[in-house]
Amino acid sequence: MTNAGDLRPPSTLPLDRQATVQSSPKVSTADTLATVNAPASSISPSNTDEVVLDITDLNVYYGDFHAVADVSLPIRRNQITALIGPSGCGKSTVLRCCNRMNDLIEIARVEGSVKYHGVDLYDQDVDPVEVRRRVGMVFQKPNPFPKSIYENVAFGPKIGGFSGNLDDLVQESLTKAALWDEVKNKLSESAFALSGGQQQRLCIARAIATSPDVLLMDEPCSALDPVATFRIEELMRDLKEEYSIVIVTHNMQQAARVSDRTAFFTVDTDRSQRTGVLVEFDDTGTIFTKPTEQRTEDYITGRFG
Amino acid sequence: MTTTTISLSGNPKRHRRERVVKRIFWASAAVSVLISAAIVMSLIGRATTFFVEVDKSSLVDIGWFPRRGLYDLLTPLAGTVVVSLLAMFVAVPLGLGAAIYLSEFARPRVRRFLKPILEVLAGIPSVVIGFFALTWLSPNLVQRVFDSAGIFSMLAASIGVGILITPLIASVSEDALRAVPTSLREAAFGLGAKRSETVRKVVFPAAISGIVASMILGLSRAIGETMVMFMVGGAVGGGIRELNPLRPGTTMTAAIASVATGSDQVVGEGLTFESVFALGFLLFVFTLVLNTVSDRFVRRARERY
Numbered sequence: 168m169t170n171a172g173d174l175r176p177p178s179t180l181p182l183d184r185q186a187t188v189q190s191s192p193k194v195s196t197a198d199t200l201a202t203v204n205a206p207a208s209s210i211s212p213s214n215t216d217e218v219v220l221d222i223t224d225l226n227v228y229y230g231d232f233h234a235v236a237d238v239s240l241p242i243r244r245n246q247i248t249a250l251i252g253p254s255g256c257g258k259s260t261v262l263r264c265c266n267r268m269n270d271l272i273e274i275a276r277v278e279g280s281v282k283y284h285g286v287d288l289y290d291q292d293v294d295p296v297e298v299r300r301r302v303g304m305v306f307q308k309p310n311p312f313p314k315s316i317y318e319n320v321a322f323g324p325k326i327g328g329f330s331g332n333l334d335d336l337v338q339e340s341l342t343k344a345a346l347w348d349e350v351k352n353k354l355s356e357s358a359f360a361l362s363g364g365q366q367q368r369l370c371i372a373r374a375i376a377t378s379p380d381v382l383l384m385d386e387p388c389s390a391l392d393p394v395a396t397f398r399i400e401e402l403m404r405d406l407k408e409e410y411s412i413v414i415v416t417h418n419m420q421q422a423a424r425v426s427d428r429t430a431f432f433t434v435d436t437d438r439s440q441r442t443g444v445l446v447e448f449d450d451t452g453t454i455f456t457k458p459t460e461q462r463t464e465d466y467i468t469g470r471f472g
Numbered sequence: 473m474t475t476t477t478i479s480l481s482g483n484p485k486r487h488r489r490e491r492v493v494k495r496i497f498w499a500s501a502a503v504s505v506l507i508s509a510a511i512v513m514s515l516i517g518r519a520t521t522f523f524v525e526v527d528k529s530s531l532v533d534i535g536w537f538p539r540r541g542l543y544d545l546l547t548p549l550a551g552t553v554v555v556s557l558l559a560m561f562v563a564v565p566l567g568l569g570a571a572i573y574l575s576e577f578a579r580p581r582v583r584r585f586l587k588p589i590l591e592v593l594a595g596i597p598s599v600v601i602g603f604f605a606l607t608w609l610s611p612n613l614v615q616r617v618f619d620s621a622g623i624f625s626m627l628a629a630s631i632g633v634g635i636l637i638t639p640l641i642a643s644v645s646e647d648a649l650r651a652v653p654t655s656l657r658e659a660a661f662g663l664g665a666k667r668s669e670t671v672r673k674v675v676f677p678a679a680i681s682g683i684v685a686s687m688i689l690g691l692s693r694a695i696g697e698t699m700v701m702f703m704v705g706g707a708v709g710g711g712i713r714e715l716n717p718l719r720p721g722t723t724m725t726a727a728i729a730s731v732a733t734g735s736d737q738v739v740g741e742g743l744t745f746e747s748v749f750a751l752g753f754l755l756f757v758f759t760l761v762l763n764t765v766s767d768r769f770v771r772r773a774r775e776r777y
């Protein structure tokens with residue numbers, strides 16, 4: 168249990184680890200893992216080229232069905248990476264590989280590697296529970312627990328054995344999710360009493376509360392109206408100062424508006440099965456203005472069948 | 473210029489058929505209401521006769537011996553309370569455990585195999601369970617653990633009744649657990665909750681109304697259960713008021729059954745025959761209250777999502 172043993176709850180991590188690691192780049196796996204929850208504010212902007220999640224030669228199968236083939240995709244720190252592409256091309260599948268949510272699907276099988284700060288998430292001794300505390304997830308449909316607003320945000324820290332001031336953490340998380348002012352007077356009310364957009368921001372606050380350093384978002388705005396969508400996009404731009412974000416979206420303008428880098432996936436029609444492949448990965452500006460691949464251009468200009 | 477009048481009144485034949493179908497369904501609904509009303513009326517009539525004519529001092533006595541004019545209503549009432557509570561002690565842990573295992577832990581293939589078995593168990597006639605309790609549970613379990621227990625005891629009957637209602641509790645609460653949306657489980661897992669934490673802190677609380685309803689349903693089934701107690705409870709002709717489960721005892725239902733199956737001419741013996749209706753009426757009120765309460769729980773469970 169070398170790795171899993173070091174995947175301790177973030178709150179117990181000594182913050183001075185950060186300095187140790189930065190001064191010596193060649194540290195052991197364990198030390199690297201221990202640093203990831205150091206406050207991102209202490210990370211210098213020049214660090215943004217650092218790869219947080221390195222997906223290499225990823226192949227995913229659902230039973231006999233080859234859902235995703237040979238995807239290699241580096242996710243960089245403090246950037247927003249957008250995954251776009253037609254329905255069924257495996258965007259959610261790739262995303263769910265980044266926090267081992269695919270473990271929950273009986274028939275899913277993953278090959279290749281997803282390295283999180285150098286540690287392969289699919290190593291024998293990695294505990295998926297620890298992974299998910301560091302790589303948070305926001306789902307397509309807002310899914311608050313049938314509990315109070317406060318309890319929703321406090322859920323992750325509580326099960327993670329958080330020992331600090333929970334009230335402060337809840338306030339901080341809600342503030343970061345741009346929801347605090349709207350809910351500060353009704354923290355004990357049911358989360359179901361909030362609007363859809365507020366619920367989604369609550370889910371973001373809930374994910375932030377476990378202090379992850381990566382946030383995975385699977386079409387977080389698809390159930391929301393344009394105003395709520397706009398607020399979440401604004402929020403994402405704020406959040407990337409502190410977190411690295413991967414977002415799946417069907418909304419091309421959204422990808423263009425918020426993301427730094429864009430990965431375009433499609434269904435490979437040359438294969439016998441409807442297997443998803445990564446066509447092109449580049450700076451968002453490049454993908455949307457002068458893509459290398461014809462297929463990318465067809466898709467973003469709406470000529471895709 | 474000719475105008476054709478359009479008829480929107482439809483096909484008269486279809487209208488007639490529609491009316492007939494509606495009446496058939498109305499009739500079947502009406503019959504069930506009539507039957508219920510008839511039951512209540514028949515109970516109330518004789519029960520009133522009993523309560524008016526009975527010597528009030530015989531209502532509280534050493535025991536329930538209807539053929540000797542001793543109508544201690546507390547005896548069958550106490551027996552019912554003892555037996556159904558003990559049965560719940562057996563059935564709730566077993567039933568809930570099975571439900572949680574099936575809905576949250578079992579692989580789909582295991583569930584497909586176990587669920588039908590559970591449903592078959594629910595259909596076992598109570599006389600079979602009664603026989604099993606008498607010939608196996610009582611000598612091999614109850615008498616072996618408690619030296620003082622006879623072959624007939626309320627405890628043996630309670631375990632039998634417990635086994636009888638376990639599948640009911642398991643199946644209804646499993647439905648309640650499965651009705652909790654997957655999105656809530658994913659939310660919990662995504663925050664780094666272990667499976668057991670997800671069950672305890674999210675799924676179980678979300679399904680609590682349905683689970684309570686399953687327990688109340690089980691309880692009213694236990695209260696209404698006759699055969700097991702009749703066969704294993706001892707005290708067939710009547711019994712001393714008894715709270716010790718190792719002793720023989722009688723419940724409301726078993727008391728009714730033993731008078732109704734008596735070989736002597738029960739109608740001639742003073743108020744013996746009427747006393748059964750008094751018991752029946754009490755039982756009716758008892759289960760009516762329970763069913764109303766459980767109905768409320770079920771409805772609240774449905775409204776939740």
Ligand SMILES: Nc1ncnc2c1ncn2[C@@H]1O[C@H](COP(=O)(O)OP(=O)(O)OP(=O)(O)O)[C@@H](O)[C@H]1O
Nearest residue numbers: 229234253254255256257258259260261272441443
């Ligand atoms: N649990 C599963 N079991 C079997 N097949 C699955 C499962 N989940 C996804 N698939 C299949 O894998 C492929 C990729 O699915 P995925 O959900 O990743 O696509 P997507 O790009 O997210 O699509 P969308 O844009 O519609 O959300 C699809 O063909 C889908 O049918």
Ligand SMILES: [Mg+2]
Nearest residue numbers: 258259260385
């Ligand atoms: Mg998807």
